[in-house]
Amino acid sequence: MYMIDTNRFMNWVLGLTLAAGAFVFFVTLVLAMFGGKRTGRVMSYLYMLSGIFGVFAVAVVVMGLRGRKSDGRPWHVFLDMKYQPKYTSQGQSKFFADGRSNRLPPTNTIPFDGGDYTADAGYHDSPNPIFLKADARYFFGVANADMKDKDGVPAKPKWDAGKLNGEGYFVNHIPAEAITQAGGWEPLLKRGQQQFNVHCAVCHGASGRGGGGDVAYGIVGAKGLSVPPSNVVTPEVQAQADGQLFNTITYGVRNMPAYAAQVKVQDRWAIVAYVRVLQYAAGNTANEKK
Numbered sequence: 001m002y003m004i005d006t007n008r009f010m011n012w013v014l015g016l017t018l019a020a021g022a023f024v025f026f027v028t029l030v031l032a033m034f035g036g037k038r039t040g041r042v043m044s045y046l047y048m049l050s051g052i053f054g055v056f057a058v059a060v061v062v063m064g065l066r067g068r069k070s071d072g073r074p075w076h077v078f079l080d081m082k083y084q085p086k087y088t089s090q091g092q093s094k095f096f097a098d099g100r101s102n103r104l105p106p107t108n109t110i111p112f113d114g115g116d117y118t119a120d121a122g123y124h125d126s127p128n129p130i131f132l133k134a135d136a137r138y139f140f141g142v143a144n145a146d147m148k149d150k151d152g153v154p155a156k157p158k159w160d161a162g163k164l165n166g167e168g169y170f171v172n173h174i175p176a177e178a179i180t181q182a183g184g185w186e187p188l189l190k191r192g193q194q195q196f197n198v199h200c201a202v203c204h205g206a207s208g209r210g211g212g213g214d215v216a217y218g219i220v221g222a223k224g225l226s227v228p229p230s231n232v233v234t235p236e237v238q239a240q241a242d243g244q245l246f247n248t249i250t251y252g253v254r255n256m257p258a259y260a261a262q263v264k265v266q267d268r269w270a271i272v273a274y275v276r277v278l279q280y281a282a283g284n285t286a287n288e289k290k
C-alpha cells in the first residue's frame, strides 16, 4: 500500500518554500545593490515578497522546532517557577554521601500505628504485620466484615438474657493481642488512662461524662461546641461492642473527629479498656447494657 509520509512531505514543502524565499531574497538583494536606480513595480513586488518570506522564515524557525527531541533544556519564556533550587522526591543530591535526596526518618521515629521503619526496610520473608494489617480484629476491631445491612449499618452484637451471646460486625471484646502487647491488663489500663487523659479528656472530661456549656466536664465542651461531646459512660455507649468504641476512636463518629493519626492501634485498645473502667465506675452493670 502506498502512503505519503506527511511529515516527510511537509518537510519538503517547507524546504522548497523556504528555498524559494531565499532565492527571492537573493534576487532582491542583488538587484537592489547592483541594479542601479531600479525602482518600479517589479522591485516593490520583490521587496514585498522578501518581506513575506522573511516573516514566514522567522515563524518557521520559532515554531518549527517545537516537538523536536533534544537533551537540552527547552526555552521557557515564562518560567512560572518551573526551576527551583529544591530536591524532588527520588531525586539526586550531591550533599548527602549516598547521593539520594530522599532521607530516611531519624532513628526511633515511630510511624502512625507504631511500626518500625528500620525493621520494615528491605526484603522480608515474613512482612511486618503492623504494615500489613491482616488481623482485622486487632487492627480494625472488625469481627465479621460482611455483617452489614444494605444501608451499610453494622450488625449489633447478640445479647441473650443480659449476656453477650455472639458477635455482630465489631469484635465484642478487646483482642488478646492488645493485652499481650501491653504486657497484661494492668499496664493496658494504665496506658489507657494516660492516653484517654491526653486525647479524650479535653472534650469528654476526665470522667467521660462530656456535655456542653455549664454542665460540661471537658474544657472544650465548656468553651462551646456546636454539638456537645457525648457522655461515654451511658448504658447506650456501654452496650456498644469493644470493636465499635475502637472504630469510633479510629474514624470518629458523626461530629467527633478521627484519632487514627494521633493514637496508635495499641493505644486505642488501651483507651477502650479505660472507657470500660469509667463506665464501671459510673455504676453501670453489664446487665444494664442493652
Ligand code: HEC
Pocket: 196, 199, 200, 201, 202, 203, 204, 220, 225, 227, 228, 229, 230, 232, 237, 245, 248, 249, 253, 254, 255, 256, 257, 259, 263, 271, 275
Ligand atoms: C474534639 C473533641 C473530642 C475529642 C478530643 C474526642 N471526642 Fe468523642 N465525641 C465528641 C463529640 C462532639 C461527640 C458527639 C458526636 C455527635 O453526636 O455528633 C463524641 C462522641 C463520642 C462517643 C459516642 C459515640 C456514639 O456512638 O454515640 C464516644 C464513645 C467517644 N466520643 C469516644 C471518644 C474517645 C475514646 C476519645 C479519645 C480518643 C474521644 N472521644 C475524643 C468530641 C470529641
